[in-house]
Amino acid sequence: MNGRSVYPVTTCEATSLAETTRLLSSVLLPTVARGAIVRRPVGETLAAATESDRRIVSVLRELRERHGDDPLPLSYTGRRIALVLAPEDVRRLLEGTPEPFSPGGAEKRGALSHFQPHGALVSEHRSRPERRRANEEALAPGRLLHPDADSIAGHVHAEAQALVLALRNAGSRGGELDWSRFSETFDALARRVVFGSFAAGDRRTTELLRALRGRANWSYLLPVDRNLRGAFLDRVRENIDRAEPGSLAARLGRPESAERPEDQVAHWLFAFDASAIAAFRALALLTSSGSAVEAARAEALTEEGTDLPLLRATLRESVRLWPTTPVVIRESTRETTWRNGTIEAGTAFLVMSSYFHRDPAQLSYADAFEPGIWTDGRAEGEPGIVPFSHGPAGCPASDLVPLTVSYLLRSLLGGGPLHRVDGGLPLHTRELPDSLNHFGLRFSY
Numbered sequence: 001m002n003g004r005s006v007y008p009v010t011t012c013e014a015t016s017l018a019e020t021t022r023l024l025s026s027v028l029l030p031t032v033a034r035g036a037i038v039r040r041p042v043g044e045t046l047a048a049a050t051e052s053d054r055r056i057v058s059v060l061r062e063l064r065e066r067h068g069d070d071p072l073p074l075s076y077t078g079r080r081i082a083l084v085l086a087p088e089d090v091r092r093l094l095e096g097t098p099e100p101f102s103p104g105g106a107e108k109r110g111a112l113s114h115f116q117p118h119g120a121l122v123s124e125h126r127s128r129p130e131r132r133r134a135n136e137e138a139l140a141p142g143r144l145l146h147p148d149a150d151s152i153a154g155h156v157h158a159e160a161q162a163l164v165l166a167l168r169n170a171g172s173r174g175g176e177l178d179w180s181r182f183s184e185t186f187d188a189l190a191r192r193v194v195f196g197s198f199a200a201g202d203r204r205t206t207e208l209l210r211a212l213r214g215r216a217n218w219s220y221l222l223p224v225d226r227n228l229r230g231a232f233l234d235r236v237r238e239n240i241d242r243a244e245p246g247s248l249a250a251r252l253g254r255p256e257s258a259e260r261p262e263d264q265v266a267h268w269l270f271a272f273d274a275s276a277i278a279a280f281r282a283l284a285l286l287t288s289s290g291s292a293v294e295a296a297r298a299e300a301l302t303e304e305g306t307d308l309p310l311l312r313a314t315l316r317e318s319v320r321l322w323p324t325t326p327v328v329i330r331e332s333t334r335e336t337t338w339r340n341g342t343i344e345a346g347t348a349f350l351v352m353s354s355y356f357h358r359d360p361a362q363l364s365y366a367d368a369f370e371p372g373i374w375t376d377g378r379a380e381g382e383p384g385i386v387p388f389s390h391g392p393a394g395c396p397a398s399d400l401v402p403l404t405v406s407y408l409l410r411s412l413l414g415g416g417p418l419h420r421v422d423g424g425l426p427l428h429t430r431e432l433p434d435s436l437n438h439f440g441l442r443f444s445y
């Protein structure tokens with residue numbers, strides 16, 4: 001023993017008490033305060049004010065310089081946790097899923113069972129493959145243009161047009177696009193894309209989910225509200241039964257099947273919220289200046305088909321720059337061996353997205369808007385850039401989300417020149433801030 005580590009010498013070197021304390025206060029607690037399942041405005045404001053994303057980069061880089069490349073076990077936490085420090089280890093973890101690196105884990109199960117106890121992400125080994133397959137069939141990962149792209153474009157345009165008209169006809173103050181108005185439109189378009197036009201006005205389903213997600217932020221510290229969850233999942237099941245051709249839910253099996261479609265759809269509705277956040281930030285990028293922004297805006301104004309590569313890349317840049325999943329977690333099912341030692345079974349490996357996405361020492365474009373990285377192979381060649389995760393449990397909507405949002409961005413930009421009116425500093429696309437509080441953004445035509 002080296003006096004600091006609680007691990008025997010053959011295990012990877014661990015943090016000192018002072019390092020653990022610093023990590024907890026400056027990296028892990030601010031991440032939890034933001035809200036893992038539904039973002040908290042106060043947590044977001046705090047994260048921005050304390051520059052916690054910037055600190056994640058400097059603290060983790062310093063730890064890597066001191067301890068080396070291996071994942072770094074944290075001592076004195078009461079839970080086996082290791083911080084991933086080298087980009088190539090991110091790939092190893094995500095490609096080694098679900099064995100020996102499980103995507104589940106007690107915290108995720110605790111959180112997600114509040115509203116989707118049978119979702120793919122928290123499924124046991126045995127039931128995971130068919131639930132995953134159901135998701136892939138519906139969401140079509142690996143296809144830049146989803147098979148129902150025409151239908152998706154139609155739904156998105158209908159909702160966006162209604163918003164543009166309301167904003168343009170409302171006069172000065174009433175004509176502002178703030179987060180609450182934007183997310184209302186986004187919720188409606190998500191319900192349409194998931195179930196079909198009939199669900200556009202079904203706010204109740206979204207409200208029930210929001211109440212459950214508020215509890216889910218507390219993971220297993222709060223008991224599951226079974227009545228509320230039952231009411232929500234029943235409603236989702238009824239909507240799946242009515243799903244229109246061309247909707248995502250129409251591509252699923254029957255609700256009574258082992259895939260538990262209502263739980264998979266519950267995850268979709270939940271995850272469209274992250275898409276809304278990323279889309280609103282993408283809009284902020286598109287109201288700034290610079291040649292890449294101008295090219296994306298030109299695509300919005302001239303392209304009429306379903307293929308909008310620059311707007312899709314804009315969304316991907318939004319989630320690289322400001323990840324909506326701040327930490328990706330894998331839990332080891334057995335002892336694992338690294339360069340200089342081993343790490344115990346049952347360890348939660350944390351991949352802190354900002355550290356890998358925004359380190360200027362690793363990436364020349366760390367703080368810049370550089371949509372080209374998504375089309376010229378640079379992002380793909382960086383194993384640490386994982387806004388949609390990667391591998392067998394990576395996000396199956398990693399192509400659907402940029403596609404859906406590209407249509408929304410086109411419709412909003414097509415409504416006329418949009419300006420930011422929230423009084424925040426204009427975004428400089430070569431030097432972007434480390435966090436962007438979406439609750440505070442406001443736009444106007």
Ligand code: HEM
Nearest residue numbers: 120121268271272274275278325387388389393395396397
């Ligand atoms: C900005 C939007 C989104 C981002 C950044 C995102 C990101 C992610 C990430 C990082 C994971 C993996 C978590 C892990 O590895 O532990 C994930 C999983 C998943 N996402 Fe997304 N997601 C988004 C939107 C969506 C949407 C809209 C859907 C559905 C329509 C969706 C469906 C799923 C599903 C089903 C899983 C679980 C996959 C599995 O366990 O096999 N996501 N997402």
